[in-house]
Amino acid sequence: MPMSDLFRFSNPIASGPRQGPTEASYAPNPHRIGQNFLKTLVDPSNANIDIVAVHGLNPLNKQSHAEDTWTSEGHLWLSEFLPKRVPQARICLFGYNSNVAFGSSAAGVREQGENILNHLEQIRADNPYRPLMFICHSLGGLIIKRALVHAKADATYNKIWRSTFGLVFFATPQQGGNHTGFGDVLASIARCVSRSPANTFMAALKGNSTFLSTITDDFRQMLEDFQILSFYETRPLGSLGIVVDRKSALLGLPGTRERQIPIDADHRGICKFASSEDPRYRLVEDNIAQMVMNVTSPASHQRGNDEEELSDDAGNTSHITGEDNAINQAGHTNESITNGNGNRTDQFGHRNKCQVDGMSNTTTQVSLEATGVLLLGLKLILDRWAASGKDIT
Structure with missing residues (x-):
């Protein structure tokens, strides 16, 4: 917000x-x-x-x-x-x-x-x-x-x-x-x-x-x-x-x-x-x-259940309290604090911070400064799939 x-x-x-x-x-x-x-x-x-x-x-x-x-x-x-x-x-x-x-x-x-x-x-x-x-x-x-x-x-x-x-x-x-x-x-x-x-x-x-x-x-x-x-x-x-x-x-x-x-x-x-x-x-x-x-208000801070926030900017800050919430942040220097169980946090950018308290929470952080490493990792996965002869779809 x-x-x-x-x-x-x-x-x-x-x-x-x-x-x-x-x-x-x-x-x-x-x-x-x-x-x-x-x-x-x-x-x-x-x-x-x-x-x-x-x-x-x-x-x-x-x-x-x-x-x-x-x-x-x-x-x-x-x-x-x-x-x-x-x-x-x-x-x-x-x-x-x-x-x-x-x-x-x-x-x-x-x-x-x-x-x-x-x-x-x-x-x-x-x-x-x-x-x-x-x-x-x-x-x-x-x-x-x-x-x-x-x-x-x-x-x-x-x-x-x-x-x-x-x-x-x-x-x-x-x-x-x-x-x-x-x-x-x-x-x-x-x-x-x-x-x-x-x-x-x-x-x-x-x-x-x-x-x-x-x-x-x-x-x-x-x-x-x-x-x-x-x-x-x-x-x-x-x-x-x-x-x-x-x-x-x-x-x-x-x-x-x-x-x-x-x-x-x-x-x-x-x-x-x-x-x-x-x-x-x-x-x-x-x-x-x-x-x-x-x-x-759910529109400003995530403090309920089954809510999702989408952010696309620099310096986003989110505080989540509850269960089964989802938040996505794109940009850089984002911060996410999650308290509860079963929450999901996805951050895309760099210099992101995420603190999680609870059980069965999921956090994904993708750093733009590590794009080369990610692409290399993706290539290795695709190569292994191709070698296995399985349909990746």
Whole structure:
């Protein structure tokens, strides 16, 4: 599917019955404030996609912050509104101790990234290749970027990286802002959530700014793997002004690789919606729903059964999940990832890559750079057939 089609708006995902919160998976223990947890908000029986929301800085270490981040006037849109538009999504919240993540050494971010990977590996054990989307507010985006960099390099969590298709950032600092460095942006975020953050916390946060900035640098090496939505704030937050400005909130990717969308809200309110009729929420929901459609539609990614995709171009990428699928790629520098049983992949070109997980899969790779060898092999086969006196038809 061409990248230009990734965000084409058409045929919104069918609505379904409202899904109420289910009993939490890895639910937080009220006696251990600030521990890590992955809480399931919505878990439909026909789930075919996972959505995980990750909060930002929480210097007061409030247990409810994981939900409060996405709640306005008692309405948690992730469980009340979004399931009506994407009824096939399992929706979860990740909670973590941001004081450990951002207020100590750089190892804190790595640790929290590994924590979410561990939780996801457990909850997705029965379906490790289910498509995965992350929705992040503020510094929560840095946790996820670090986690994905780790997942790509670590065989234990590689399936999580391969399954991730979408990233939604709400006011996540990707770089320094206008006339401000990355460390200054981080300090503004800390002041936003706590009017008088401890000096030690501020010092640690600014001291880690170089490391946090390199997370984005490492992450840029894998940006082509994902669809990205970047929402940025346009209202000042009192005397603090715009906390994460447009320049800081955007990765700055060309074309359709990053959809850049302003939200009429400040840093705190950018991901809070009290009504499903709020125009700001409609904008967010439409974009998320389109992203989900892109990955669940057979026309864009093979995730069903008995489907066939034909590609004839350079740099084709295909991800297949299911059984008895078929894909043909012609061109060069193609990549195919197949998960399931009984699938067939044919690649014609050169510099092709194919990864197959499952049983009874078939892969055929024909390199244009090896044409002479292939012709020689074909000639030998024909010669043997002729010598046998058998009818080759």
